[in-house]
Amino acid sequence: MARQDPSPTLTTQAASQYLILMKIEQSLNNELVSFLALSLVSLLFLKLISINKRSPSPLLPPGPTAYPVVGSLPEMLLKKPAFRWIHNLMQKLNTEIACIRLGSVHVIAVTSPELSRDFLKKHDAIFASRPEAVSARLISNGYLTLAFSPAGEQWKKMRKVMVSEVLSMRVFRSLHAKRCEEADHLVRYVYDQCNNPLQNGVVNVRDAARHYCANLIRKMVFGERFFGIGAEDGGPGTEEREHVDGLFTLLLFLYGFAIADFIPWLEVFDFDGHKRIVKNAIKNVRKYHDPPINKRMKMWQLGLKSEEDDILDLLINLKSPDHTEPLLSVREITAQIIEIMIATVDNPSNATEWALAEMINQPDILAKACQELDRVVGKDRLVEESDIPNLNYIKACLKESFRIHPLSPFNVPHISSKDVDVGGYFIPKGSHVLLSRPGLGRNPRVWDEPLKFKPERHIVDESSEVKLVDQELRMLSFSTGRRGCPGYLLGSTISTMLLARLIQAFRWKPPLDTDIIDLAESGHNLGLAKPLIAHAMPRLDSQIYKQIISN
Template structure:
């Protein structure tokens, strides 16, 4: 054998040898998070279908496995459920870029008109465009201040409407708090978006009429079907059968929501086109007048309509739920109600109604709301995030396209983090008089506004709407 051939052979053999060694040395792939053994093809779908409500089943499974992160295979999808704030931060802070998308499921597609908006859209150019519009054009400090007058009018209207109900002999002065909170928040949003509290004439006692009831019921129906562990969310070819009824429910609900919104949007477009309008008065005007670099409309009418559905969906449920629960807890613990009244008396007094400018000084009222977000979250899970590539989190493999759901009660009631987790104790959020209580928690010990690329861009507006609603109800009524 010639020396050159011999050397080439030696090189080749050494290469193979080192390759083999490096393969042997490579550490084994990290395991999936703990969870139930999955059947081939269907995973744990049979158990999911026989264990409703599904979120409770998932939380029970996590307790059985004594874990703060679990993997449950549903159809072809790895669902990763998390109750640890440390791991939640790994998902939404450290690896945020890989978990910034959303699942593509039928109810989300229907509600967003094929992902024209922001909240439900998978990451990509449309999400980026609409997120920028929301964060840099709608939810800015300037717009927040411009819309202050409209929010004030609604805060005054709230007090009048509750007083009218209390005075109404036909209903013996009984006030339905859930109706009041949900309709107040929807009225504030409609006022800021359309410049009008109601689509129709309302009722004699200045309450919402059938149009508003249909609108708000539609919004809550959509919210109840979104990411609600429908079987077709995990086996898409079952969509046509609509086994859970979500397709029919969302189709009808979005029709009811959009019939009022869309006709108001069409009318407004026409006013601008015909020159009947020249000044921007509300969010709809702002959206219509946004321009791209060529000075052409930035948003199509279809995008404006979808974005306004998003604004309504994003704002209607969290504030009303937090206030309803805070009131319920305060009624059960009158000492807390007395403490909140004392704070309002000392900050605001009895001669005027509480205003947005008082908010920085209302630490106790804010602590009650924060405790409400911690203990009584509106939904069992955060809006799901989807992983865009295989990622290792907490030493576990999170496969590409996993459906990551951070558990709101799991975080807020985690006994490792919270002392007496099931007790409503607002004072746990107050450290000293100088430090202001905020409703957001970027460390994810509570999931209120979340964090990262998909974190809520409306947290200032959402906090303000929530705080004023509770403060007015406590201050105005015993």
């Protein structure tokens, strides 16, 4: 019998089983996919619940709605000066910290002492650097100086130079005689104004104060009061006026909210003219700085000088760690001297002008200051630097002036080196942090009657010495932290001697045709809108004035 083929029934059964197995496998795969998908959804759901249970991420400080790319630059340019626009904006938002985006930069303005301490103390390391700015780069000759250079080796080098050498106690004491000469010259100059029949006792206090500061720092740096011969009355000549005007122009435009500081590629166009103005001012200043610097360097190279007499000599003779090369280049010396100049002339002169204006309008305060000077110093000699620790009321008047009437609206800006949470706010990396001097000093939450000139508020008790700095940052006279002002001793000495000499040596009243001094602020900065013009009369015995005239 022929062999038969396998049963077709068995083949059908195998195929059927195969199909069943495939269906089971597909079903299992579908269930596995469903399980995995369900698990993933569950994990995501649990993650969302976990996130919702945590504290929300900090937000940027309040601020205006910004345009794409340019941020709030158009509004800033339309509402000059920028510092008044920022302060008005913060008042409108009722906030002590604000975030204004200018170009791609977040500018953080602060008027809170607590937040200021967070920035400059708690998070000091994060905010220890400086942002780039056209004005700062030009003034510092490419970020070669202490105050304007970003954190890094150059900053460390110049900090050591300034703290350990230029502003050391040794150098401060060695230049004491030069400061005394200028304090005497100040009294001699004002006394001549009193006796000049053309002046009729009317004195431009701003002129006297600014040029006292400039004369003093020129004497300390270059060893000379004047670049030229000066005026016949002992006042500044054409050269000195041009020099001081250049310094104050640099101060006005330093970190002055230039467009290129926030959109760097626009620098070449210089739309707001900041770059041109700063370059011209630097040219006017260096016209007087460079010749004596070059002359002095040649004198040392040729062996024509062997003793250090001033700060310029000191800077020239600093040596590298191996003592084989000069530590500083000519570019570094030139740039640092400009920085020293602008750091010296502004705050003491502005604080004294405002303080004397306020005191003339409140004769009882002026009388108390005179009484303190008569008690501590007497009337048979002029006040000296050694008297300063005992002149608490004079220093309280200055501190009150620094509090209400700072010349600069903000401190030199700090930049954030990384993202950080400060006071519950998100501060992005690269933010420019500006502490507001008037915002802190006039903060009504901190100060009683913040706009009233009350020196007594700074005197805790008779045994405590008044310091011109506030470590709690309720006001900002001299900055603190890693980028704090190392020249506090020199700055406070210049300020105190200037006001004390003017008050001790002269009686002050409004000009004869007025009853009160106009205390309106300038539109460009926080100085007096009009220079303080006041009537002065000698207050001490004539022999004291004759003695300094004969010296």
